[in-house]
Amino acid sequence: AMRAIAISFVWSFLAILMTSTPTASDKPALLAFKAQVSHGGSLASWNSSVGFCSWQGVVCSQRRPMRVVALTLDGTGLVGPLSPAIGNLTFLRMLNLRSNSFHGVIPASLGRLRRLRWLYLDTNSFSGTIPANLSACVRMIEMRLDNNTLGGPIPAELGEKLTSLEVITLRNNSFTGPIPTSLANLSHLHAVSLADNQLVGSIPPGLGSIQSMRYFGLFNNLLNGMLPPSIYNWSLLETFDVGQNMFSGSIPDDIGSKFPKLRYLGAGGNHFTGTIPSSISNMSSLVRLSLVQNNFSGYVPPMLGKLGTLQEVNLAVNKLEANDNKGWEFITSLANCSQLLRLSLNFNSFGGQLPGTIVNLSTTLQTLSLSSNMISGIIWLVWKHLG
Template sequence: IGVIAMSLLCSLVAVQLIVPVSAAGDEAALLAFKAQLSHGDSLASWNTSASFCSWEGVTCHRRPARVVALRLNGTGIAGALSPAIGNLTFLRMLDLSFNSLHGDIPASLGRLRRLRSLHLYDNSFSGTLPANLSSCVSMIDMRLDNNTIGGYIPTELGEKLTYLARITLRNNTFTGTIPSSLANLSHLQSLDLSTNQLVGSIPPALGSIQSMRYFNLARNNISGMLPPSLYNWSSLEFLYVGFNMLYGSIPDNIGNKFPKMKALSLSSNNFIGVLPSSLSNMSDLTILDLWKNKFRGYVPPTLGRHGALQQLTLVDNKLEADDNKGWEFITSLANCSQLERQ
């Protein structure tokens, strides 16, 4: 019995030793994070006179007392992001958006295997996107828009982050092509790579992602045709590919392929052909932007029959309206009580 009691006592001592060490590590990581920032009064509560779990923006798991969320969005913090943030190994949510952070995104973030949401948007981060972010295997939501991050989009993101539902890299300086490995992200619902410097064609393999709802490649240098495989996205609601170098025609049955479409923008490309009458089948379509292409023929006379259209832009094409038939679509637009622009 004495041996058993001694063994239990040693186990309890070990537990008491292990837990504070882990908690102390989280506190040290937070203080190192703070040390590289100018923060005004936003981190005034971050001092050792109180538990770090009570600090502004910090959320802890009760047992063990480990940091699971750090939310400091819009708090006015400025400076570099300390690599010590990678020591918060229980972290699930990191939201530092709407601040003035700059410099590289630390590669140490790749140690956060429990991280589900990474929100670093609306800052001034630069450098490249660390490939080892792909080690954050629990990631669901990655938002890095409105920074100056450049270089290639790492192919590793599509090889390991199989739970990703949203990737937003909009308004950065990414170059190179769209990695075909992104087709492995079978849960992806939203992909926004707009306003970058991407080149090449759209990988046809992306069409295998059945969950896609939002797809935005606008304002890049993408060329080629829209792959036929993309028309398998029956759940797609928003398609923005304007201001690229795409060409080809719109399939006759596009309205049947995209029954849930709310916004379709193909503006400022080199699309040709006639506008399919099946566009009228998109009963939820609120935005149709076909400006500055080479479309010809008549506008479908039933285009506005469902009355949902709010924005319609057809200028700078080769559309015909030289007789009564060419203006029949105006009658259907009378159903669109919320139409703002034509």
């Protein structure tokens, strides 16, 4: 019995020893991280004169043992690769290294950070692919990897495992392949930014089931097909930007009631056809409307001026029309838009005489583009007004 008590005492002592001092793994992991980068003095505090919980950018838990729960070193001039030892900071909840000059691959060891919620590696020079085992970080809320040189496909595992994800931004990289259909599993997503990549294929219809979507950006990819009807269920959407792709089809007549909170509608540089729906004038929060460089035809909705918040309307390079009798009503209507800065109507089929009401457009107007149409008549009043 005495021997059992003694063994029990030893184990208890070891347990106390292990929990009453800062864990052995965190400090070496931080030093390994520092050893890989040049820092220009921003990590000067990372020395033995103070405990590592007092080092620049290091945040520790309050409970003993003190563990690193956040590493926030954004914009601190760090240059070099990211040490795989970062995966030993197993209590880490936030890793913020944005706006530095990290290069090389994103270490697969980040998959060991099961408590990680916020991953900010944007605006660096990371290359290679997204490690599939980042999907093991099942508590992740935000993943920001934009403005790097990452490539390859977007791993389907992200959509299969990261069910708490709310924000994923991969803009301005070199990702290829399709948008993973598995992203439809991420029911809490409210921001998806995949712009400025080389993605192909169409928008997965399953994404329409995500009721929380507010920002959806696919600008400048190689995507095609028609927009799936399911995405018009995004009643909270504020930004919808599918410009500079190869999408086709028409915009549904009732889009105005589908996106009541929309602030930016960007569909330029595609192959859309049909008319511009009149219901767009019901989007009372719309600030920017860009339908440039498509095949829209017919008249511009006459009540566009109901949108008092409009600042930019770009309808250039389409097949829109007007004549002396019909089609110019929207100009009269736009006089109600006191914040209008830019109106681009060039390279269309507008004809007839420019309505005199054009002089009533906002005094804040900076750009009015009418070139390459068939407009006739005298427009000296316009220049007098704009001057």
